[in-house]
Amino acid sequence: MEQQKYSKLFENNKKWVEEKLNIDPQYFENHAKGQSPKYLYIGCADSRLPVNEMTGTSSGELFIHRNVANMVVHTDNNLMSVLQYAVQVLKVEHVVVCGHYGCGGVAAALENKSLGLIDSWLMNIKESYQKNRNFVDSAETKEAKVNRLVESNVKEQVYNLYKTSYVQEGIKSHDLQIHGWVYDLKEGLLKDLEINAEKDFKEMTLYTFN
Structure with missing residues (x-):
């Protein structure tokens, strides 16, 4: 069978x-x-996310990187290599970080349990939680708390993108734009969180990971 x-x-x-x-x-x-995609999509590895279908795009339109909980971690050579190639070689016009409500990685990060190898990866999400703890903990239900952290985590990963020289150079060279989205599994709809990281980092000097 x-x-x-x-x-x-x-x-x-x-x-x-x-x-x-x-x-x-x-x-x-x-x-x-x-290939000549206009978008780099950084999303979660969850099997319920049909990226091309939910964005109405065809093969070749999206350059895609996926990991647990759509993280942008400066020590992740895989992600950083994808980012560099997408921005410097493919000259993508948009980079999207997309989380999803009900994310298992985010939910796991909120629990004080040892899960093995993935614990070190979840530490990155726990950092997002600590930065946004008041917002997350004010949710009335566990589901709402997870979903608030999903949104906060996307925001932090968008900020992490802005801290890379690749993105800062892309903004200067070809007006690269960065976005933070959340996908609702229950409704199938995408939500633009409208994160204005460029404004938030306006006074920032060149601060890079790479």
């Missing part, structure tokens, strides 16, 4: 190829020539 489930993925792949070629015989040939 498990092997059948696994094999189904390849069957689905073949059907997908056939559907694409029926619409456009040069679809894959054209895609293989290169």
Whole structure:
């Protein structure tokens, strides 16, 4: 039974190829020539987030990086490499950090439990919590508390983006814009948190992670 489930993925792949070629015989040939996305999307690794579907974008329109709880951590060489490539080489016009309500990583960060290797990663979210504790703790329910931290965490990660030389250089060179979003799993809607990090950091001298 498990092997059948696994094999189904390849069957689905073949059907997908056939559907694409029926619409456009040069679809894959054209895609293989290169990419020129206008957006870098930094989101959570949660399996319930169909990024292209929920944004109505096609393959090649989004450059995507995902990790637990959509973090921007300066010691994460994977994320920093993606950011550098997206801004300096692909010249993306927008970078989006997108969290989602009910995030398991955020919920775990609020609990005083040892979860193993992921504990060190969750420390980054706990820092977001400490910075926004009054706002988060004033929520009346546990669900609301998690969702408030989801929003606060997105805000902190947008700030972390602004602290990188890649983003600051991108703003100067091609008017790069940074955004913070939250996705509502229950409604399927995206919410722009309208974070104006550029204004918040207006008086900041060049302060970089990299």
